[in-house]
Amino acid sequence: MVDAKNISELGSSDTQYQEINDLLDKNQHYKEGFFTSTHVETFKKGLNEDVVRAISAKKNEPDWMLDFRLKAFKHWQTLDEPHWAKAEYTPLDYQDYSYYSAPTCGSCSEDGVEAEIDPEVAKAFAELGVPIAGDDANIAVDAIFDSISVSTTKREDLAELGIIFCSFSEAVQDYPELVQKYMGTVVPYHDNFFAALNSAVASDGTFVYIPENVHCPIDLSTYFRINEAKTGQFERTILVADKGSYVSYLEGCSAPVRDTYQLHAAVVEVIVLDDAEVKYSTVQNWYPGDDDCKGGILNFVTKRGICEGKNSKLSWTQAETGSAITWKYPSCILKGDNSIGEFYSVALTNRRQQADTGTKMIHIGKNTRSTIIAKGLSAGKSDNTYRGLVKILPSAEGARNFTQCDSMLIGDQCGAHTFPYIEVENATAQVEHEATTSRIGEDQLFYCKQRGISEENAISMIVNGFCKEVFSELPLEFAQEAEELLAISLEGSVG
């Protein structure tokens, strides 16, 4: 066993503070771009088997978890970084990132005594509007700061209903049988390059289990915050909805303004059993980088759910406005008969952002249904791609899919691309695909202005109108946040 301390560096990050504030001045449109100066424990840059072992040791993990990591790491070493997405980036130097960073509390002991949340970290979440004190009655929050979960609210209330809502690390300790039963079943460690990397170095994440016939009364949410420079965030989220249960889960993300790419490679696995329903909503506002997208987040994420049981339902809703590059395809495996998969997406790119996002709907069970509504908005010099797969297997008697992809171009230097893949192996299936591309019309803008409406109001009205079908799927506060994010992200993109 390698001692984690040999690899870790303890220290404060004050030296970077000035540099970051200077950068912030240049990027005032990204209001989440502040940096929290706190005591941190950060592993030295670099990735090898010792680092994987050290992460596991740091988290005091059982052997089965370490084995999973090592297996994944070995496999990852045999893989090549994928570059098939319609997004260009120079190959990353994986030795130039740190794979573990956590805030430490100067006054707290190191011997595992329950530490209070670092006041600086608490302040950061307060500034982001994340209710980590548990004072919002309608939502429970798991707050993740760099590599670790720093606070999970409302756990006791939820526990009374038998709901498990805790950090992934805690779940490994406290519910090993559940984690072992589900981890890697939907996204195996060998699924793809970034999933393998995540499986090897997973930092933290959220674990949710909703027991049979429990309707989770409040929204559960995770807020991801990357703070340290040159640190990858590799969270792993597992959400299990047992028979007849319901849960609405939300996630939000942000990061400070940086001048080099930051890596985020998450894995999310959702398991939905008979008659259960999961609504999974994401508002992604990772730092997109400067005007050339330098310093932005590379958001390489594998999200997948399985509708394991009959009549189960999984609905993904996402508003993607941040990140320099987004590579993300939240997918549904519709295994149970009559199960339903939904994907509602708004992806907005501006400046030189690149998004390649979409979904996969794999129909296996009889009478399975899926709906895909994807709205892409491109502004500036950005590229926005919808890539989706609808696959109807021979067993999927009577399966149906409806897909609608709409793209809107704002300005004349951006691109919108659509790659729909449809594979049908059962003749009873019905698959419909509709696609439109429009330019935010000079005509629409002039029409609004001629009625006395300001340009700013006109753009926000037109864009939000375009996204309305998707935003109406988001929980109310999230829908509002998404609308505001769109407005901020589009500032200065027209005229």
Add this chain to the structure above:
Amino acid sequence: MLLTIENLQAEIDEKQILKGLNLDIKPGEIHAIMGPNGAGKSTLASVLAGKDAYEVTAGSVMFDGQDLLELGPEERARKGLFLAFQYPVEIPGVSNKLFMQTAVNAVREEQGLLALDMFDFDEYAKDKIELLEMRPDLLERSVNVGFSGGEKKRNDIFQMALLQPKLCILDETDSGLDIDALRLVANGINALRSESRSFIVVTHYQRLLDYIKPDFVHVLYDGKIIKSGGFELVHELEEHGYDEIIQQSK
């Protein structure tokens, strides 16, 4: 004088369209502008409304005591200039209610009036929906989406009724309308006539003018007004066409 146009010259894509146009409009007057295709009728309407694509190269336009050309399109609208579009634009996902409530309140703010909330707005819009015989669910529907050509034109006149402008410019509002829609549009316009409100009606046809009886009729040709007269000029044009007038003007 509500509107004074002097020697107005304008071009689009470096092609000159308006070549020295003069026109005076007093409050309460209705002016019809007729002329063959390509004469510059729609250009005049677009330039007055402030459309970006057109560049004014010479001349001046005074509107209600201000230099109109100094103002952006939204400012012109707030000061009481309204354009009914030849092709009203669709805005998916934006309800007529949100659209017009925002517009009405932008104008009210300019006038120093309090904004209308959604209930006040519903009340305010009610009789205007009836006047133009719009569908009762008009306010909930997206702006012009799924509207027939006639409904779109009526919706523009409905917007005009809501905004109560000082100068209404109708750019071929009558084209493509069947006889019932034409009657509704004409009723809408007539209901808005007042001593303080003026109209510029750009059209190819006599039939709308028969309903609204303009005070003045102008023939626009090659970027200039080549003949002006009263309502009787409409009949002269119907009988002889533009050729005779164009020949005389040369």
